[in-house]
Amino acid sequence: MKKWEKEIIKTTIKCKAVHASIVLVASAILSSFDTSAEILLGSQTNALTRSILRWDVFHFLSRAMNSYGGWRSEHEIAFMPGIPLLMRGCGLVMAKIRDAHTLTLSDTLIASAFLANLISLLAPLELYRLTRVVYPHYTPAQAAAPALLMAACPPSPPSLLVPYTEAVYTPLALMTARMVAEGSWLTASLVAFAAASTRANGCLLAGFFLYEILIRPVLETRRLCFPPRIINVGSEHRLSRPTLSLTLPSQRIAFASLGTIASFAPLGYTQTEAYARLCPQAPFCTRTLPLAYSYVQGKYWDNGLLRYWNVSQIPNFLISLPVYVVGIVAICNPRITLRALPHYVLHTLTLILLLCFSNVQIALRFATALPPLWWWVAAHTDSRLARSFVAWSRLWGCVACVLWAAFLPPA
Template identity: 25%
Template structure:
């Protein structure tokens, strides 16, 4: 029986990988299709002035190429933030505002263009190779991210079918265009989801390294340290209050703190790098304002000064269309949090400390890390063969008279060990709630569609909604319609340099 389950799980994972590849091929087709029909709003994407810092960074740049039309087509597809990432990969950080873009993607682009894809420079040109490198990196990273989401979801939900549904939803998520473009969403998703999978599998050190790479891709990667803090808090409580072992509690807290430092380190080092380049060695009158601050954070200054990011600064009437554009993803996040809160109010309000015995047994990694099994089989399959009987619970659906996702039925106690109401979901809910609040009150709100697109609870909740009988199925259709509409709209607008999220 266990062998059959493992085979089925492997089949589900292959379906997820195939869906991820198919979705990337679909996006590529849509981009080419729309660009052949619609004239770009801005045709300056192919302009590429010489590097200010080191114009000889690429000895082959500027030389004639064999297929200039192919190179020109690739260069013209480099739009929006992709222009900055390619420029940084080619020339380094030349301008103060460039430091809003963290270095992982530019470093990967530069490395690939100077190694594997270097022979293509005389064929299509240096900048086209940089763009092609970014496309390859991000699309491959997306496929791997979908795979890790399936494995993570399997551990959390303890249901391979639900994990597969959630992962397929991720493959066709509303922000899909950014995962196939020169943006950091794919790399961030890969390392954040991969890091969380390793964390929930008991590989804490490996997890810290992966999550550190996520903070090297996007600034919000530092928030992933919250997962380490959450688990460390519960483990220390278990050691101190239940086992009366102060030494073990102290060890857990110190280890958690070191892992958090590891996650914060790339972002802090990058800020120090910016300070050294812009502020170091200058007279006080020549320094930029942020250099003189008590805590000189270049990233915060650039976001505020150049892009107008700040608390409530986007709350203006003329920004109402952008709030409407972000309203679907924010509504989905809101309903998913409200439903979990209604299902498990004590568990959520106590941040997991008022857990039942069933919760503690089903979420052993959360409460009793020493009980996590170390089998020889792949870690993402541990939940289906560990003796827990939660896999069949999600199949026992109640007959529901539905109204809206926020009023989904409170689940029976037999559902509490697995599925969306699992105690495992708490840290993910807290993380997503904080990010959603940040998107609404601090950031450019339209960015919420891609900012929240790597949050697993969105797909877990949507997967849960879709399998409920009765009128709840209509919400599944609405979610799919929303994803398809944003994929079509995004591939049309974004690829032709029109504003989109």
Template identity: 25%
Template sequence: MALRSSSTLRPLDRPLTALCLCFVSWKIILFIIACLAPGPGYDTSTALLLGRLGQLSGNVNTSPENATQNNILMRLMTHVASKLVRWDAIYFTQIAERGYAFEQEWAFGWGFTQLISQLTQTLASLGLITTPPTVTAEAIVGIFLAHSSHFFSVIILHHLASLLLPIQSRAPLAFIIAFLHIVTPAGLFLSGPCTESVFSFFSFSGLYLFVLSHVYDLRARRGPRDLCTLFSGIFFGLASTVRSNGLLNGILYLYDLVALLQDVLTNRNLTVAHIRRGLILALSGLFVAAGIVYPQYLAYQSFCTLGESQADLRPWCQERLPSIYAYVQSAYWDVGFLRYWTVSNLPLFLLAAPMLYILSSSAIWALMMQRPKSKDDSAKASHAERSLILTSPIFARCITPLAIIQLLLAILAFTNYHVQIISRISSGYVVWYIWVALKLSGELAPASGDKLVPTESIVRWMVVYAIIQGGLFASFLPPA
């Protein structure tokens, strides 16, 4: 798959249009797979949840012809919802409708449920759906939010890659990177009312602004640089309200802060500009942390300030750093260090192995690129590796903390998480997209393992995994 071939270069004339067509085509394929899934699936939770059906629109013409059309549309939308509201999506839609009622529900991202709820309430206030909205309406709004977030994530990722990459290879690589995000193994998790697509949208938006801040820094434009840094922290904070692993994005600011301190210590010169930059980075990091802390504060207010005696308080209320999220994950979902390492879970580790390999290999590649090279290493380095570092100072500045974040995610998934989720939460991280795109271009120096795992096989695995997972997801079968 060479980038120089005419068949590959055609989409580059209008890359955003081509990406739109690819996005719609892929979503149609997944949509057909979901709709063809037989029956209510292995579990009846969705059927029970969506049993409370209501009209999605109370402000319609009730003539027989329109009533029939509305009934057909309603049946179609309800059928789609019944196939996409699976696993975690059941919690998200129910919480969005009636709020957090049970302790274990606080494991599910507060930010995402609030987005669904607020958007549904807005549509209801405009008369587009009935008041009060039904859980089916919440589900359909969540599906719309997932699709739109995934689409805009693709567009933002294309622009982000264009900022990071050197001019000579920018257009083809940016297109491939964005395309890989379309066919990511997350599959139907990016179509149903789940957090992955919204997390990607907030994360890529924050990362775009963060990278843009470095562009302004190179141009010595401090005002725009600091504004972009602050707004990137806000977007990363929003990502943290959606998924807790968004907290890892704070490493970007920590890395820059350490570099700033090293500069001060090396030059032995602390200036007002240094202090200002340090405060901006610290404040941006606090925005990221706030995305985790604020939902915990709301839960604390609900469970720990009711006036009961110490004996009646929930165990986590009395911790030094009370966190309902950490407690619920441990007590209800059995999340913890090496807890998932059981013989019965071995098939799930095997399913997660390809993505763990991709995440760790691409992160290690990015970290190794930054180390000083010997003459032999420099001779073996590919054109792409040399050009990324030499002609893209933005890439050189940003790639190391991004690689650290991705490597930490892979380690945490392997040691702490329910490991199979790595195939869907990896969709919100950028280094592995760059790595696979460079390999597909044929410009990246081949590694020793490439004969065992050709790059084309990685892309085939992504597509096949997403398709098979789509059928299993719609049938309420694992992996989830």
């Protein structure tokens, strides 16, 4: 492992230890605002298990305790099967180690939290590796700066400490993007499938395959001209594995199709299963596009176009405002090369979806999966906005740990 990779891992471990300590201490001292965890865990309740069992983990645990990790209630359709299956597997391994004959809640929670921490440890490391590929003219120190910032000040540390979607999706999504850019399309397809199995928006990873394999070769071949401030192709000649190595259109189409199918397959499966189990009785069955996902998101989480834009949600807008401000500034002041272009497109699309169609505070958790945000902050550490964002992230990260331990929003 190279020098900067070791430094990133060390920083990530140190920061995780600090955040985990805050959560555990707060969980031991504070009483839960909601006692659902204590009621469910019963005699298995302690500071550790209680601090893990919060918010979406309830839904994941419910599915994990099912024999095949499937959903029992329709609201659980909103959650992809990846995390529940991971939790169930971890619980079974722990039970095997303890020579137990039954799968317990505590075994499942503790073992899956341990694995989630190991996986999320890779997120800053993958951001570093991705930055090296996207901006090959960067020195190792320059490429490490965004990763070190992500490791030191994630806006939602608790979601990286427990079996949560962000803990698994973020490193896998970054890994997918890197592997696609490097030309490892088969492996990237497998990783994309795993990432999409944890978050529904993982289907958007298909865009990396379509762009890198089909679109970018056209842009390079035709030498399309872009404003110098936006597109800088000059540094890209240093990349050792150009997409154009696939000269046959049939090869490019085959790999692009494989990556797209892998990215959409988990969501497609869950929607097909939901349709088969709920239709024709469920209201969404008669819609032009009968998606159970959008139906349950709207019914149980009030998601939809601007449905979150009301007075009662002002606190959530204010809490997540720094992420949106820096995210938008990163778009307006980009460092876009042909390699970086798909990241900015996905970044923009994600912000629009979060701001207009979703619970806006989820941006706090999504921030670690938005490379352009960290690229901008690392490149503008001399600006007041970047320094303020780093200071806020560090402060809010600690506050979020306390709120998580007390079972208080934002989720």
